[in-house]
Amino acid sequence: MSTIAELMTHDHRACDHDFARAETLAAENDWQGASEALEAFAHGLNAHFDAEEQQLFPAFEAATGMTQGPTQVMRGEHVDMRAALERLRAALQARDADDFAGEAETLLIMMQQHNMKEENILYPMCDARLAHARDELCSHLSQALAVEHTS
């Protein structure tokens, strides 16, 4: 069984690949393909956020008593990224390639600095503090993440 850090980091990378596919198709002006790829990315991203907000973070908060700690900050960044995703969708609907490229670049950097914090600090803390329940938690998280990302 993998660690929480391995499972969630793998899902980050899978989301990155969906993101890159949407970016590629938009750059080729294949708006239909870009729209489908963006929805696949949005599905994976939201599934990841939901798995964290509904399962991982509450388990961490229960184990540590830290409800205003790192998980609170991560939830705040999820709100920012969901808003950035909406702006990306709007640019795609308007078929504005320049705006799409700018919003995509912004979301990518926002997403990666968020991932760095999770992968380097929060997930290892989760593995350390939730060691007793890790296998069960990983199993639940796997089911909540986008199916195509867990293979």
Next chain:
Amino acid sequence: MSSANPGLAYEDTPPLSAPLRFFLTAPLFGMCAGLVLLFGDGVLGSRWTPGALAAVHLLAAGFMLQVMIGALQQILPVVAGVRFPAVLGVASSSHALLTFGAAGLAGGLAFGLPDAIIGGAMLLLGGIGIFLIAALAGLIRSPSVKIPSHAPRDLRLAMAGLAVTAVLGLALALAIGRGATLPIPLAQAVDLHAAWGWLGWGGILLAATSWVVVPMFQITPSYPARFTRWWAPAVLAGLASWSLARSFDAEGTGIVLGIALMLASGVFSVQTLRLQSRTRRSTPDAPFHAFRAAMLAMLAGIAALGGNLVVDSDHWSVLAGVLILHGGFAGAISAMLYKIVPFLAWLHLTQAGIRAPNMKKLLPDTPVKQQLKLHLAVLAALVLGVFADTVARIAGLLMLIEFGWLLLNMLRVVRNWQRARET
């Protein structure tokens, strides 16, 4: 686990002015290096000319050090959970000391002023010391968790390399300025100082940053785990062994270790180029290409160092310096600045609850692309300038424009950030 909220709080993001002061001051040193080349006589004729020594320190202790210290204050909290104590105080005091120190040192070297050389070196050491002590205090308070990434460990190693470089630099300043006796010949001490600055500080810092930045932001495969586990410790151990060999006149061992270090450095550049060629992003932008060009310049610089081993001539070492410092480090740093500064402006607007323009509205692609093209033209002129003094002067003029343009592009972000705050 020493902190309830290690490095993750929005409150931990330092005010924009903390890193920005470093990023806006840095290009001024690049511009001064251009002026030295433009008005100096035969600057690139040898690595020992006053102009060459001044230009090297304007680029290394001025431009590079400013950006690297400013960027470390941003990346250490995110990558290693470091919470800097008194962020603004550390930023303002280290920035002031580094600025006056680099200016004093470079001025002293250019005009042969011993007091300025020593004063500048002491101020630089003071600025570096404040930053390193604050980082150490933050590291002690950071969470001790096991992670697969070696970036946090290698950032620490790079800071150790910086400390060694700075102490060697002060010893050299005292030897030159006050006639202090060193345990090894001056030329050997200069080689040690340069090698620790290049690999122990700059090289390991660039590598540690790349472990994170290249796979995540350029969406490439990760560096092989075994490679990132061993690269920085091996380089540091190699550097320490090479330093001992040079200090004890073990010439054969020194040459073998020197070649091993050059190869290790080359392997990093090749590995990075290989990963970048497998990026999933289909529309690589100008900073991406600039980063790749920087890796190629590093490789060319290492080849020039190899040439210097075979034929000891002034041209080879100056060529290596030009390719590694301007082509490699200044190129990679410019590319990173173009990502860091607009993102920080965006982040601070968003955190203030202001609807932030996207990154390409804060800093459009076109001026970035043009400035980075000029960077390559300057590098080409510098390479030719090693062999022809007239071209070196033209390279100086172009370098003045290159760094001035970099500054203008940074100021463009600041202006757009201010506009967004006002509306």
